[in-house]
Amino acid sequence: MRAYQVETIGQPPSIRECDIPTPDEGMVLVKIAACGLNFADLLMMKGQYQEKPALPLTLGLELAGTVEAVGPGVDTALVGKRVAAFTGSGGLADYGCVPTDRCVPLPDAMGFEDAAAFLVAYGTSHVALDHKARLQPGETLLVLGAAGGVGLTAVEIGKQMGATVIACARGADKLAVAKAAGADHLIDSDSDDVRGQIKALGGADVIYDPVGGDLFKAAFRACNPEARIIVIGFASGDVPQIPANHLLVKNISVIGHYWGGYMAFRPNVLTDSLKELFAWYSEGRLSPHISHALPLERASEALELLRTRKSTGKVVVTMD
Template identity: 60%
Template sequence: MIAYRLHDVDAPPRWDDLPLPEPGPGEVRVAMRACGLNFADLLMLQGQYQERPDLPATLGLEGAGVVEALGAGVTTPAIGTRVAVFGSGMLASHAVVPAVACLPIPDAMTWPEAAGFQIAYATSHLGLARRANLCPGERLLVTGAAGGVGLTAIEIGKLMGAEVVASARGADKLAICREAGADHVIDADAPDMLEQLRALGGLDVTYDSVGGEAFHSAFRATRPEGRLLLIGFAGGDLPRLAPNHMLVKNISVIGHYMGAYPRFNPQALAGSLGALLEWYRAGRLHPHISHVLPYDQVAEGMDLLRSRRSTGKVVIDLPDGG
């Protein structure tokens, strides 16, 4: 098998030839077909991700493929099942994962769709439904709205009955946000973002993956009992909280990291993914993938994320491991 591995944070990753692994008890081996890239992959390259694996480490946090071998005690998913997988080491021709980490996917779901589905959609669904308790009729701001998680937050916010405001950089990205269902769009570079938000009537919920000034504008435009959901800090600046304003306006700032759910509440994650797949089967979700690249262009895919030239997901097409 081959795997894209990071050996040192000061050196670029490389494709390594490795022995084909055998699944242990409770595990399966998946012949991978595609891997979705995420901003977390960039942080891992720099040694800045909140979970730091021992090196060398195979990159890739989500992917999709076909189950090809079962470990002891495993009966499902059966050999030949098409699955999406969330975990570490997905940027490889084969991956050994716990059987419970495999999500059977609909026949109509393409490999790129399946490879980039779980992190973005589950982050938005768990964040908006479980953590922020978004209610019908509320006004939702999504920052970084043309990115992988941002577009899913627009879709899910609309499905939950919210009025969605999308913030992204440039006319092309704002047009994509409108296509995803945003009711209002604001250029992220606009100097009067706060005034535009207040002119709309303020915010009930903010889904923020950017941080920095975008967070502060959203915070100041938040109505009493509003909620600000912290997804990440792609802008590079951690927001400065004002607890006194949180107090007098009864505002909640909520942290949300989807990657922790397999450890502390796998049932919640499973329920979320089940609901999301039902929405997909019903034609209510439309994954947006801007780039599908061959496996020898992983570095170019990472650069698309780093330079923010992509919209939605960037997916790597893997060698046919089957």
């Protein structure tokens, strides 16, 4: 089988021929149809992600496909079932072994590309806005990086939860994508006065930030009293320093959110969230935006679209 692997940290990944793995106890072998790319894949290539799998590392945090075989102790009725899984790595390959408790059965109406684009992006935003920030109907949600993989789902989910959504993204084309996802107000992140524009719209009650850097600083200064800032990541490369005295004066809460971390200590938070999200998808309330779907042979090009921020929503790699 083929696998897109990092052999040496800092060196470009490449497609290698590998043996098809055999599932161990409690695992299934999935014939992978599609893999969703994430910013974390770029960090893993450089050894900068919070989790550091052993080398050689097959990239790809989330996958979708069909169960082809099962390991000892696993019900053979799973063979032939269509599933998605958050694996943390291994998705950019023809086959992968996945623990059964990480496999989520797909709704009949969901194709593999949508499924591969779904778990991390929608799961991150739903747990962030519902479980962590307790976003309420009528509140104002500010989404930074609003046309990106997780940002766009935050716009969608925020609207589903009854919020007024301010989308902040770079350039008219990306803002148009955010508007199509339901954003009520649009701010170009290249503007000279992001803070002023947020304030003019009444400030923000909840801020969803996968970007960091100067945008975090501008948004922080435009918070309403008792605002909640959800720290998702630092796509800008700049980890902001937070003045604690300002938190105190305005009663602001800053909330760290690492979606995958829940797998280790409260997996039910993720499974309950995904159950609700798949129901929303089946009801037509969510529509994954995939700007590019490229074959495995073009995985390097797909990752470059992420690195240069030329994609919107999700980039998916297909195996066939």
